[in-house]
Amino acid sequence: MLEIKNLHVAVEDKPILKGIDLVVNTGELHAIMGPNGSGKSTLAHVIAGQKIYEVLDGEILYNGNNLLEMDVEERALEGVFMSYQYPAVIPGVNLAYFMKAAVNAIRKHRGEPEMDAVDFLSFIKEKLAQVKMDESYLKRAVNDGFSGGEKKRNEILQMLVLDPTLAVLDETDSGLDIDAIRIVADGVNKFRREDRAVVVITHYQRILQYMDPDKIHVLMDGRIIRSGGKNLAHELEEKGYGWLEETVVA
Amino acid sequence: MTKNGSVEKVLSEEMQTIESRLSQEYEYGFVTDIDQETIPPGLDEETVKTISLKKNEPDWLLKWRLKAYRQWLKMEEPDWSMVKYNEIDYQAISYYAAPKSQEDGPKSLDEVDPELLETYKKLGIPLEEQKMLTGVAVDAVFDSVSVATTFKKELEKAGVIFCPFSEAVHEHPNLVKKYLGSVVPYTDNFFATLNSAVFSDGSFVYVPKGVRCPMELSTYFRINAANTGQFERTLIIADEGSYVSYLEGCTAPMRDENQLHAAVVELIAHKDATIKYATVQNWYPGDPKTGKGGIYNFVTKRGICREDNSKISWTQVETGSAITWKYPSVILKGDKTVGEFYSVALTNNFQQADTGTKMTHIGKNTKSTIITKGISAGKGQNTYRGAVKIMKGADNARNYSQCDSLLIGDKCGAHTFPYIDVRNPSAQMEHEASTSAIGEDQIYYCNQRGISTENAVSMIVNGFCKEVFRELPMEFAVEAQKLLEVSLEGSVG
Numbered sequence: 001m002l003e004i005k006n007l008h009v010a011v012e013d014k015p016i017l018k019g020i021d022l023v024v025n026t027g028e029l030h031a032i033m034g035p036n037g038s039g040k041s042t043l044a045h046v047i048a049g050q051k052i053y054e055v056l057d058g059e060i061l062y063n064g065n066n067l068l069e070m071d072v073e074e075r076a077l078e079g080v081f082m083s084y085q086y087p088a089v090i091p092g093v094n095l096a097y098f099m100k101a102a103v104n105a106i107r108k109h110r111g112e113p114e115m116d117a118v119d120f121l122s123f124i125k126e127k128l129a130q131v132k133m134d135e136s137y138l139k140r141a142v143n144d145g146f147s148g149g150e151k152k153r154n155e156i157l158q159m160l161v162l163d164p165t166l167a168v169l170d171e172t173d174s175g176l177d178i179d180a181i182r183i184v185a186d187g188v189n190k191f192r193r194e195d196r197a198v199v200v201i202t203h204y205q206r207i208l209q210y211m212d213p214d215k216i217h218v219l220m221d222g223r224i225i226r227s228g229g230k231n232l233a234h235e236l237e238e239k240g241y242g243w244l245e246e247t248v249v250a
Numbered sequence: 251m252t253k254n255g256s257v258e259k260v261l262s263e264e265m266q267t268i269e270s271r272l273s274q275e276y277e278y279g280f281v282t283d284i285d286q287e288t289i290p291p292g293l294d295e296e297t298v299k300t301i302s303l304k305k306n307e308p309d310w311l312l313k314w315r316l317k318a319y320r321q322w323l324k325m326e327e328p329d330w331s332m333v334k335y336n337e338i339d340y341q342a343i344s345y346y347a348a349p350k351s352q353e354d355g356p357k358s359l360d361e362v363d364p365e366l367l368e369t370y371k372k373l374g375i376p377l378e379e380q381k382m383l384t385g386v387a388v389d390a391v392f393d394s395v396s397v398a399t400t401f402k403k404e405l406e407k408a409g410v411i412f413c414p415f416s417e418a419v420h421e422h423p424n425l426v427k428k429y430l431g432s433v434v435p436y437t438d439n440f441f442a443t444l445n446s447a448v449f450s451d452g453s454f455v456y457v458p459k460g461v462r463c464p465m466e467l468s469t470y471f472r473i474n475a476a477n478t479g480q481f482e483r484t485l486i487i488a489d490e491g492s493y494v495s496y497l498e499g500c501t502a503p504m505r506d507e508n509q510l511h512a513a514v515v516e517l518i519a520h521k522d523a524t525i526k527y528a529t530v531q532n533w534y535p536g537d538p539k540t541g542k543g544g545i546y547n548f549v550t551k552r553g554i555c556r557e558d559n560s561k562i563s564w565t566q567v568e569t570g571s572a573i574t575w576k577y578p579s580v581i582l583k584g585d586k587t588v589g590e591f592y593s594v595a596l597t598n599n600f601q602q603a604d605t606g607t608k609m610t611h612i613g614k615n616t617k618s619t620i621i622t623k624g625i626s627a628g629k630g631q632n633t634y635r636g637a638v639k640i641m642k643g644a645d646n647a648r649n650y651s652q653c654d655s656l657l658i659g660d661k662c663g664a665h666t667f668p669y670i671d672v673r674n675p676s677a678q679m680e681h682e683a684s685t686s687a688i689g690e691d692q693i694y695y696c697n698q699r700g701i702s703t704e705n706a707v708s709m710i711v712n713g714f715c716k717e718v719f720r721e722l723p724m725e726f727a728v729e730a731q732k733l734l735e736v737s738l739e740g741s742v743g
Contacts, residue, residue: 048698049697049698050694071697072694072697072698073697073698073700073701073702073703075698076697076698076699076700077700081698082698084695084698087695088689088691088692088694088695089692090692090695090696090709090710090713091686091713091714092710092712092713092714092716093709093710093712093713094713097709097713098696098699098701098709101699101701101705101709102696102699102700102701105699105700105701105702105705106700109700141713158699162699162700
């Protein structure tokens with residue numbers, strides 16, 4: 001589903017990603033781990049299409065299509081979803097309105113009939129329950145005054161509502177307490193399906209305890225320096241990223 | 251259940267999604283090809299007399315006009331506002347234009363020129379009464395004359411007078427004589443004085459004691475003729491314990507030269523009466539690329555809460571005009587009177603707006619609320635100018651002001667000038683102001699959810715204006731949203 005080949009990315013002439021190769025197949029969940037400043041979030045934003053990043057080399061294929069030729073909106077309509085580490089606040093626009101606009105934009109793109117307010121409401125209520133959010137959120141402005149945990153749950157809610165094919169979750173667990181991590185992980189598990197893929201970007205292996213990743217990659221200084229199974233996460237937790245750094249050097 | 255109910259209510263209220271994509275160009279820019287009777291450009295005493303004669307006015311009104319004209323000669327055009335424009339040549343303007351077939355005034359809709367009816371159809375104004383399912387009575391002013399007033403009979407039944415101003419002069423001279431100039435005297439300011447001298451037509455409303463006007467009253471103003479100024483005069487009187495809600499809409503053709511619109515609106519609310527006045531102004535804003543043309547909208551609007559417990563509420567959505575210069579105000583004379591001002595002003599491309607309000611508290615326990623939302627895009631300049639005055643005898647007066655500005659892009663400007671003058675120590679004043687910009691991060695976030703940039707901007711702008719749109723009747727709120735959307739097209743690239 002997602003195929004990244006030799007991806008080089010810079011921001012303001014500063015190279016961040018220095019040759020990433022990654023293949024994520026349908027049905028899979030991959031975790032990308034790494035210390036701060038390793039380029040994890042950059043990778044997420046480049047997949048989403050954020051313009052400030054300059055792709056110097058390489059390509060990203062999404063279902064065989066050149067993702068880099070599509071703009072942010074097109075990618076979203078085609079089923080690419082990103083959960084933000086710091087989602088934007090949109091004052092004055094309530095979550096219900098925002099979500100309905102998004103759902104209908106995507107439905108329209110797929111040639112499906114748009115949802116009216118009544119249908120949408122019963123649809124979103126069901127999803128709210130899945131991430132333990134109550135209906136009062138629908139009336140609140142998007143992310144306005146939301147706590148860190150509320151923001152992350154809101155991102156997961158949107159993932160469940162928008163029905164994407166590829167979900168990239170950027171530091172979805174950062175700043176969450178254990179209960180919130182469970183809720184988020186639970187949402188991701190509900191999302192997983194044979195025809196969908198998930199990329200979880202995280203600093204810590206905590207959240208992975210509640211998930212079942214097919215592969216774990218370690219990103220350091222713009223390169224994937226190690227890939228492995230679930231055990232790699234445990235190893236990292238025990239030995240820290242320094243351990244890998246040494247092995248790279250050696 | 252109640253909880254669900256309220257959520258559903260919020261959804262139905264705010265999910266007024268705008269279905270129709272409107273064209274990028276000014277939609278109302280067509281010119282109607284009808285036989286016009288226009289007096290030659292120029293302004294002197296003869297012009298004033300000609301207008302008065304054409305309208306077959308009584309002597310007292312001609313005298314009043316002439317007094318205003320002589321006063322005007324002594325006045326200077328104000329230059330204290332933030333707006334900049336080329337000098338207006340008052341001798342190059344024609345002060346009266348009327349569709350020829352309307353010379354004697356239509357007796358019924360059957361007598362109205364079909365071309366004119368077609369024009370109003372294009373504007374989306376249903377003049378034919380059978381189509382008036384919306385329950386809005388309409389008075390339509392085309393250039394200088396009022397061409398049709400609908401629902402007259404039904405209003406008459408309720409005792410409400412709603413007619414062209416020129417008709418009121420003949421049919422209800424005592425009312426006109428009593429109230430004309432009582433809120434905005436002919437000496438008031440340069441543009442109001444000019445209007446007093448040369449005003450052509452407008453709407454007149456009188457709601458008698460204890461009557462709740464059975465429908466929304468509405469006037470549509472349209473400038474059609476070239477090189478013509480439009481100077482309408484509106485007078486609304488709500489007698490004791492009455493209620494009236496009034497709406498005005500404005501459009502004009504696209505023309506290369508600037509056209510002057512200098513209107514005067516006077517509102518009088520007697521004891522326990524309420525007047526709500528809403529404007530959706532969409533005059534031609536000028537060429538989006540060069541800034542050429544467009545309407546100079548220099549308007550004086552003022553209401554007086556003359557006796558106790560009366561209330562006047564202004565709501566305006568200003569999206570058009572090259573220049574907007576207006577300050578709908580309330581004089582809170584009676585005790586426990588209420589004045590409100592809700593405003594959305596949008597300036598895009600080369601548009602300039604200097605708008606706000608003036609609340610003058612004279613009575614005791616008076617209360618005023620000011621909520622303004624200024625949106626600047628392109629090279630637009632948006633100024634809020636407001637004055638709150640608490641007079642000596644106005645014990646326990648309260649004012650709440652909130653002035654918010656939203657910037658789109660980095661070539662536009664927002665300016666806020668709140669003046670506060672308190673002469674009574676018991677006054678409670680609250681003022682809040684904010685300036686925000688539509689951020690790249692917000693657009694990115696919306697795009698990532700599949701929402702286009704255009705829809706994201708209109709969604710954010712509508713959210714920003716929500717408190718004001720809430721004050722408009724439903725169908726006008728939808729229209730206002732559409733207008734904003736069209737006016738903002740291409741503002742984010």
